[in-house]
Amino acid sequence: MINNKTYDVVIVGSGISGAVMAKTLTQAGKTVLLLEAGLTAGISLDRNGDYQNYVDYLNTFYIASAKVPNSPYPNIKDAPSIDVLDMQPISGPNSPSTSGYLVQAGPLPFASDCLRGPGGTTLHWLGSTPRMLPNDFKMKTLYGQGVDWPISYEDLMPYYEMAELEIGVSGNVNDIHWPEASNKQEQVELTNKFYGKDYVFPMEEIPTSYIDGVFTKLVAEVNTKNPVKVSGKDTKIKFSTTPQGRNSVPNKQYPYRDITWDSKTKKLVLQKDKYWCPETKEVVDSPLDEKYEYLPVGATWDPNTGQRCEGNASCVPICPVQAKYNALKTLYKSDRHKITIKTQSVASRILYDEKTGQVTGVEYKTYHTADSITYDTNIAKGKIYVLAASAIENAKILLASNAANSSDQVGRNLMDHLCLLTWGLLPEKGFPFRGPGSTTNMSSFRDGDFRKEHAAWICPIDNWGWGWPVFSPGSDLSNALAKNMFGKELRDQLADTLPKQLLLHYECEQLPEPDNRVTIDPAYRDQIGNYRPVIHYDASDYMKKAFETAKNINNQLFKATGTQDFTFYSPTLTADYVGYQEQGYNFWGAGHIVGTHRMGASKKDSVVNKDSRTWDHDNLYLVGCGNMPTLGTSNPTLTMTALTFKAAEAILKQLEK
Ligand SMILES: Cc1cc2nc3c(=O)[nH]c(=O)nc-3n(C[C@H](O)[C@H](O)[C@H](O)COP(=O)(O)OP(=O)(O)OC[C@H]3O[C@@H](n4cnc5c(N)ncnc54)[C@H](O)[C@@H]3O)c2cc1C
Numbered sequence: 001m002i003n004n005k006t007y008d009v010v011i012v013g014s015g016i017s018g019a020v021m022a023k024t025l026t027q028a029g030k031t032v033l034l035l036e037a038g039l040t041a042g043i044s045l046d047r048n049g050d051y052q053n054y055v056d057y058l059n060t061f062y063i064a065s066a067k068v069p070n071s072p073y074p075n076i077k078d079a080p081s082i083d084v085l086d087m088q089p090i091s092g093p094n095s096p097s098t099s100g101y102l103v104q105a106g107p108l109p110f111a112s113d114c115l116r117g118p119g120g121t122t123l124h125w126l127g128s129t130p131r132m133l134p135n136d137f138k139m140k141t142l143y144g145q146g147v148d149w150p151i152s153y154e155d156l157m158p159y160y161e162m163a164e165l166e167i168g169v170s171g172n173v174n175d176i177h178w179p180e181a182s183n184k185q186e187q188v189e190l191t192n193k194f195y196g197k198d199y200v201f202p203m204e205e206i207p208t209s210y211i212d213g214v215f216t217k218l219v220a221e222v223n224t225k226n227p228v229k230v231s232g233k234d235t236k237i238k239f240s241t242t243p244q245g246r247n248s249v250p251n252k253q254y255p256y257r258d259i260t261w262d263s264k265t266k267k268l269v270l271q272k273d274k275y276w277c278p279e280t281k282e283v284v285d286s287p288l289d290e291k292y293e294y295l296p297v298g299a300t301w302d303p304n305t306g307q308r309c310e311g312n313a314s315c316v317p318i319c320p321v322q323a324k325y326n327a328l329k330t331l332y333k334s335d336r337h338k339i340t341i342k343t344q345s346v347a348s349r350i351l352y353d354e355k356t357g358q359v360t361g362v363e364y365k366t367y368h369t370a371d372s373i374t375y376d377t378n379i380a381k382g383k384i385y386v387l388a389a390s391a392i393e394n395a396k397i398l399l400a401s402n403a404a405n406s407s408d409q410v411g412r413n414l415m416d417h418l419c420l421l422t423w424g425l426l427p428e429k430g431f432p433f434r435g436p437g438s439t440t441n442m443s444s445f446r447d448g449d450f451r452k453e454h455a456a457w458i459c460p461i462d463n464w465g466w467g468w469p470v471f472s473p474g475s476d477l478s479n480a481l482a483k484n485m486f487g488k489e490l491r492d493q494l495a496d497t498l499p500k501q502l503l504l505h506y507e508c509e510q511l512p513e514p515d516n517r518v519t520i521d522p523a524y525r526d527q528i529g530n531y532r533p534v535i536h537y538d539a540s541d542y543m544k545k546a547f548e549t550a551k552n553i554n555n556q557l558f559k560a561t562g563t564q565d566f567t568f569y570s571p572t573l574t575a576d577y578v579g580y581q582e583q584g585y586n587f588w589g590a591g592h593i594v595g596t597h598r599m600g601a602s603k604k605d606s607v608v609n610k611d612s613r614t615w616d617h618d619n620l621y622l623v624g625c626g627n628m629p630t631l632g633t634s635n636p637t638l639t640m641t642a643l644t645f646k647a648a649e650a651i652l653k654q655l656e657k
């Protein structure tokens with residue numbers, strides 16, 4: 001069946017990249033068709049429907065035995081999600097693990113998941129939003145590793161500011177430590193240079209969690225009395241507070257009100273005294289007597305709920321009050337008269353003219369009810385097409401269409417942060433589980449000359465006990481019961497140990513490697529005939545050496561702070577177990593799925609240009625973390641959102657040529 005209407009833009013996916021696109025384009029007066037693979041119930045733009053749906057997610061979460069990232073959300077057979085619970089060891093080169101949606105060809109299983117459903121993965125993300133460091137954009141030039149980006153940090157600065165407004169970032173720029181700064185003066189100079197003098201985030205910093213204070217105080221003593229040694233040198237460990245997409249108190253100094261399209265200059269503009277008015281559908285001046293203050297965006301179903309974080313640490317997988325940003329908040333701001341949303345509609349391939357390269361349509365399959373085997377096939381038509389289906393799905397759709405791949409880079413360079421976890425009991429109570437998942441990170445090893453030899457890392461102080469590696473607090477209870485403890489003895493045991501649980505995770509930067517990749521294989525399809533992604537994945541020595549160095553630093557820190565180490569690594573702990581220099585290490589995925597359609601300066605070795613437009617198809621843009629040529633040590637979504645604003649600006653320019 002062909003739907004004859006031609007929209008200005010067809011967007012595939014309603015995660016943050018698709019939602020930012022839809023909101024920006026519709027507010028600029030363009031018509032948008034948004035195709036979303038997930039269930040209709042998840043995207044209701046009417047408040048009651050949305051409320052009930054979110055309550056259903058919460059109820060599913062409360063009764064789930066394994067509270068993994070996707071546990072609150074439906075996993076439907078017509079548009080399956082990747083799920084960490086499906087991860088299994090791979091037995092040999094020709095024996096892929098096929099237990100979940102991914103076909104894991106190995107040698108190691110890819111360890112992260114994402115959510116295919118309305119709002120996408122931001123429904124279960126943590127919400128940490130640090131910017132990348134300026135040096136992250138020049139890895140090849142500075143360290144001889146990976147590739148350089150076709151743009152610099154400075155090019156991205158205005159778009160970072162847009163992303164911080166859209167997500168609603170809480171934080172304090174003066175608490176962000178620059179690894180290269182050797183004194184306070186340099187620290188201030190770098191902050192002024194890379195954020196702009198007097199820059200503030202929309203909201204004040206979320207108060208750091210109690211456990212951060214306990215651990216950083218212990219480390220400060222170590223820095224003074226007995227600093228850790230790295231390559232034989234005394235090294236002081238520095239911490240930063242983490243900017244984050246969750247609501248705190250508005251910062252009264254924050255000047256920006258909205259992001260609007262200026263068709264005269266053909267630019268997106270951060271407005272101080274104008275905003276896009278949903279009633280008149282125009283950019284209007286703020287009344288002269290109106291004193292502007294940033295308004296935290298609450299729950300989509302009730303703007304008065306979720307205006308402040310309530311601090312109970314269930315951000316992953318679900319924030320009960322929606323104080324944490326999710327993409328539905330952005331989608332909700334689209335011009336309703338300009339957007340058409342088709343849910344339960346799974347894009348399967350794009351169609352294009354072989355001679356001109358122009359994309360002529362997106363084929364999609366609309367399934368009738370969850371898990372039904374019946375569906376209709378349609379073609380969506382637009383002047384411009386945007387794939388925003390996440391790094392793995394974007395690559396898969398392109399491969400299924402034999403599109404945008406003249407460089408042979410589609411699907412390659414798949415990256416994630418490989419997380420080395422360490423856990424111990426603090427010498428005093430730190431009371432984890434109060435506050436967001438993490439509010440402070442160890443930032444000393446985010447950059448430095450060592451990147452020539454091994455990966456850089458950021459190390460958040462986690463606030464959820466030992467839950468991630470060993471399923472605390474449930475495992476603490478079962479261990480105590482196994483020792484026949486009960487009554488007061490059991491209560492004392494739990495009360496003494498749980499509040500002392502410290503978890504650190506060293507998020508190591510994976511480099512782009514062509515053989516870490518997404519491919520397709522006609523032998524592997526889902527129940528409505530779409531390809532399942534086949535993943536080839538491994539960890540290089542560059543990563544393993546980082547594990548060795550990080551663990552060494554961690555051992556010194558645990559010893560010097562009196563933290564009793566309970567860390568162990570074993571092939572039975574996770575399927576991602578690697579050996580290096582006679583030691584074994586487990587790593588965990590960070591959910592940072594990056595790099596499968598990278599941006600570059602030349603069509604020979606990249607898929608999109610610096611505006612996220614494919615080199616091979618003038619009217620096809622790709623958005624999402626797949627564009628990132630390297631990963632740095634920042635959680636990637638803020639950077640990807642900045643790139644999405646840049647792409648939206650380019651699309652508006654192209655439409656108004
Ligand atoms: C546990 C976890 C914690 C995380 N924490 C952080 C963090 O703290 N900070 C950070 O920066 N990042 C974090 N991330 C990563 C972050 O969530 C993602 O980078 C981001 O949400 C990706 O947004 P996206 O719009 O590109 O893709 P997604 O959010 O994955 O959205 C893709 C959309 O496309 C739809 N779709 C997929 N296939 C199709 C198809 N064929 N047809 C139609 N629609 C389709 C999906 O249903 C979905 O709506 C985390 C990830 C995980 C898993």
Ligand code: SF4
Binds near residue numbers: 309311316324
């Ligand atoms: S700590 Fe609680 S209220 Fe705050 S963002 Fe996380 S889940 Fe939401």
